[in-house]
Amino acid sequence: MDEVAGAIADPVRREILLMLREERLSAGEIAERFAVSRPAVSRHLRVLRESGLVHDELVGRRRFYVLDTGRFTELAEWLALFARPSGWEHHLDALETEVYRTRRERRERGVADRGRENTA
CATH class of the missing domain: 1.10.10.10 (Winged helix-like DNA-binding domain superfamily/Winged helix DNA-binding domain)
Structure with missing residues (x-):
């Protein structure tokens, strides 16, 4: 090596x-x-x-x-030891999932609220 x-x-x-x-x-x-x-x-x-x-x-x-x-x-195998995810990638992925979930829920609530306004 x-x-x-x-x-x-x-x-x-x-x-x-x-x-x-x-x-x-x-x-x-x-x-x-x-x-x-x-x-x-x-x-x-x-x-x-x-x-x-x-x-x-x-x-x-x-x-x-x-x-x-x-x-x-x-050499590539040895270098790969330093390229392993530090844990931040997992946290960022979880954050991204939460952001998308929150946006979807807000959209769904907005559609439901507009539906109630139109029927009232």
């Missing part, structure tokens, strides 16, 4: 991961999208490869990089 967290700590590497979410790309295609040098992109790809977040595929003479999401699982 530490290796994955370290790999995604860099914004360039996070952007590379987002690009690879859409399609497999060569190092050159990735480098074209950044203002950093090709050797810098190659170093970022090496970190991502060593962390297991991407792997490369050789197609003919071209090497393509492909996202491997399996390594995100442990």
Whole structure:
């Protein structure tokens, strides 16, 4: 998990991961999208490869990089511990339900009151 967290700590590497979410790309295609040098992109790809977040595929003479999401699982599970509802969501849901119930009762009372006025 530490290796994955370290790999995604860099914004360039996070952007590379987002690009690879859409399609497999060569190092050159990735480098074209950044203002950093090709050797810098190659170093970022090496970190991502060593962390297991991407792997490369050789197609003919071209090497393509492909996202491997399996390594995100442990980190995602750990992060989910912090995303659990704090209890406020439950209270807010209950408040919303009460507001709708009160509005409905007022509407129903208003309709009943108007009905009595029309018959009187």
